[in-house]
Amino acid sequence: MLTFPEGFLWGAATSAHQIEGNNVNSDWWVRENAPDTRTTEPSGDACDSYHRYREDMTLLRDAGLDTYRFSVEWARIEPEEGMISHAAVAHYRRMVETALELGLTPSVTLMHFTVPRWFADDGMWRSPKAADRFARYTELALPILGDDVRMVCTINEPNIAAMLAGGEDPADLVAYGLPAPDLEVADTLLECHRRSREILGGVGGIQSGWTVATQAFQAEPGCEEVAHEYGYQRDDWYLEAARGDDWLGVQAYTRTIIGPDGPRQVPDHVEKTLAGWEYYPEAAALGVRSAWEKTDGVPIYITETGIATADDARRIDYLRGSLAGVHGAIADGVDVRGFLAWSLLDNFEWSAGYRPTFGLIAVDRETFVRTPKPSLGWLGQVARNNGLTE
C-alpha cells in the first residue's frame, strides 16, 4: 500500500459555469449563444447543480471522499456593476454550510474562467479598473466564506486566462496548441490575486492561493531553449509568482513535446483522451515537482487532474498512475497535501460542449439523474484507506 500523509485531502472539483446551468449574466453565456459562436453547444441547464448541489456533495461524501472544490459565480453575485445579489451570496453560503454539515471540507474558488458580462464588455482584464473590481468582488464574497472556509482559490488557471485574453477561440486550444499569453493581462491577474489575498488574509483562518495549469513541456534533444521560451510564459512564471502564498494548486492533464518549431501535435499512434490530449498520467507528478521547485517550497494540492473518456476503466488507470507518481514526489520530500480529481460530474467542457466526459459521475442531460461511475467508488476507497494498493 502506498500510504499518503495524515490529514491528506481527498476529493473532486467542479466549476460553477460548467455545472450550475443558466449562468445568463456571464461572458461565456454571451459567447456560447452568439450567432458566430464556435462553441459546439451552449451550456444551457448544464447539470442543474445550482439546485442539485446537495445531491452532488452527498454522492461525493458517500463514496468516501472528504473535500469538495467548487467555484462561486461573480456574474451571479454582482450581475450589474455595483449591484449585489444578496440571494446569490446566501445561495453560496448555503452550499458552504451543506458541505460542512455533510462533513466535507469546502474548497472555494472565486473565479473559474467566467466573469460578469458587464466586466467583459468594459475591457475585461485590460480595464484599468480590473484589479479594483476584483478586489471589490472578493469583499462581496466574504460572507460566503464566513469563518469556516479554510481553503480559497482566487483565480483558476491564470495562465490559461491570459492565453484566452488574446481573443483566440478556446476551441483552438486543443486543436492547435496554446496561444501566446497576453503579458499585461498576466500582470493584472497577478495584481488581482495579490489584492484578493490581502483581503482574504484579513479574515482569520483562510489559506489562499491560485491554481496553475502545469503543462509538462518536454524538449526534444537540442530544443531546450525553444522549450524554455515557449514554456516559461505559459507555466513557470505563474508558479514563481505563487512564492509566499499559503498554497498552490497544480492542475495537470497531459504533456506537450517541444520540437525546433514549438509544440508538436500528438502523433496518431499515441493514445488520446476525448479532449484530444495524450493519455499521460505522469503529468501530475511532474506538475507537483515543478511547482515545488519553482515556488521554493509552497505547500501543494492537486486541485485538478483526470481524463475525458467514455471508458471508465481508463480513468481509474489514469488516476492510479497519477497517484502513484504523486506518492513518489511526496516520498522525495514534496509537500503535497491533497488530491482533487477533475471532475465530480460530466459537465460543460467549454468550447467542446458536453462531449468530453471528465466526470466520476454521469449526468443525464434531460432528467439530470446522476449515475456514479466505478471510478467514484474506486477513488473513494483510496480515500478511505488513505492509500493506494499496488
Ligand code: BGC
Ligand atoms: C479547467 C477546467 C476544465 C479542465 C479540462 C482545466 O483547465 O480548470 O475548467 O474543464 O481543465 O479541460
